[in-house]
Amino acid sequence: MSESYVRNVIEAALLAAGTPLPVAELTRLFEDSARPSSQQVRAALAALAAEYSGRGIELKETASGFRIQVRRELAAEISRLWPERAPRYSRALLEPLALIAYRQPITRADVEAVRGVNIDGVLQTLMERGLVKIAGRAEIPGRPLLYETTQFFLDHFGLRSLDELPNVEELRARHLPVAPPAPAAVAGPGSSTPATTGGVEAEPEPPTPD
Amino acid sequence: MKPKPELKIVVSNAPPRPPAPDAPPQQVEMPFAVVNGEPFSTLPRDLYIPPQALEVFLEAFEGPLDLLLYLIRRQNLNILDIPLAEITRQYMQYIELMQDLQLELAGEYLVMAATLAELKSRMLLPRPRLDEDGEQDPRAELVRRLQEYERFKRAAAGIDALPRLERDVWPTSAELKERQLLRTLPHIALQEMLVAFKDVVVRAQMFAHHHIQRERLSVGERMSEILAALGERAGFVPFQQLFRPAEGRMGVTITFAAILELMREGLIDIVQAQAYAPLHVRAANPGRMLRVVTDNTEAAAPADEDLS
DSSP states (O other): OOHHHHHHHHHHHHHHHOSOBOHHHHHHTSOGGGOOOHHHHHHHHHHHHHHHTTSSEEEEEETTEEEEEEOGGGHHHHHTTSSSOOOOOOHHHHHHHHHHHHHOSEEHHHHHHHHSSOOHHHHHHHHHTTSEEEEEEOSSTTOOEEEEEOHHHHHHTTOSSGGGSTTHHHHHSOOOOOOOSSSOOOOOOOOOSTTOOOSTTTSOOOOOOO | OOOOHHHHHHHHHOOSSOSSTTSOOOOOOOOSEEETTEEEOSOOTTOOOOHHHHHHHHHTSOSHHHHHHHHHHHTTOOGGGOOHHHHHHHHHHHHHHHHHTTOOOOHHHHHHHHHHHHHHHHHHSOOSOTTSTTOOOTTHHHHHHHHHHHHHHHHHHHHHHSOOBTTTBOBOOOOOTTOOOOOOOOOOOHHHHHHHHHHHHHHHHHTOOOOOOOOSSOHHHHHHHHHHHHHHHTSOEEGGGGOOGGGHHHHHHHHHHHHHHHHHTTOEEEEESSTTSOEEEEEOOTTSOOOEEESOHHHHHHHHHHHO
């Protein structure tokens, strides 16, 4: 079993399959007697990736496995192959998607609290496109549905895992409310509903001269 | 969308000056349009905007937070120290504009208008215990929401910038469109089927129902009937004439059993003129050995032995 043989089988399989293939599945393609180890398959994949450097295609690993794809730099030219352009994702779609991606699992109410608008229809669209799915129910009153992104989401945006999302550290953290500098004070963790803006009303008010 | 008078009253009360004496100097608004080299930062009152155009403009906002953020960023204001009165005034101008044009206004915009009005009024009140840590700027919650929203606005842009399948990158494939999956069915020997069927039969027998019925047709009765029929005719009777197909399967089987029984007892003869020829039956002579009469002697011989 030569290295080039393993590499050729893997290359051919990735082209023929039309879907990303994980290492385990690539290993399974070989006869028992000639089965490479997963390290050997990975080495062959690395060799393929090196072979493709400087070419129009590249090897990409996403959540579902490896795929050979057209290089992004050629997007302008290649997109002319098809009469219609890929649909633009509106901000109305992307912002809830971002919230679900970074804060999953998350309830609809929590997404709406950050965006300040209703996302009923958008959520439906995201689910229809297979980018988002239901992740169960939150164990809070009302047991609202929780949402999370799908494996298709990762494949679609060329990610191996959610950790590869841009600025993941910063955006995953739930920031404590930031107080304005003037009266130096750290605001308590307030609810995110618009009506509540602290317990000022509860404070005893000094008599105000008319 | 007309009944919103209380919001408008708040606006009319709004003093067009910085909310607090310690507020930073008013920053210069970024002009949103430059006409003949002259920057415009507010809409001229007499400017006619086609409703459709404004609709498009407003649809560009993803809700009240987005609009508010736009107003703040357009003027390069410090988000941590928003001049609330001024921002509220500008925000309300947009809301009024939308209402004047009778645009469908999402409820969230009005909620924000109310929130802003409330915050502004609270800012105007003297604040108790300013030096205490417990005191919180009334704007804090709004600022937190604006910042959180802005972070996710950026996050959305970040996700949009990722190489997206079928927009920026395309999976390659050597298409095998002609490929057809031929599912070969497994070969099953008849024997295996019979074995399987036997199992089924065995199991079926476990559930067999025994329906006991009085026998309506008796072999003995039928034997007498046949003998009587043969006696009447005193000669050869075609084999098939002894049967009455109208009696059905059970009837003809009984008749056949009766014929076999009669043969065994030597009471009838069965005769065949030649191979494959019709069979004939006659009453045997008493005392004579039963035999099958046939021209085919080879076949006849063992038959004789068997029957004797």
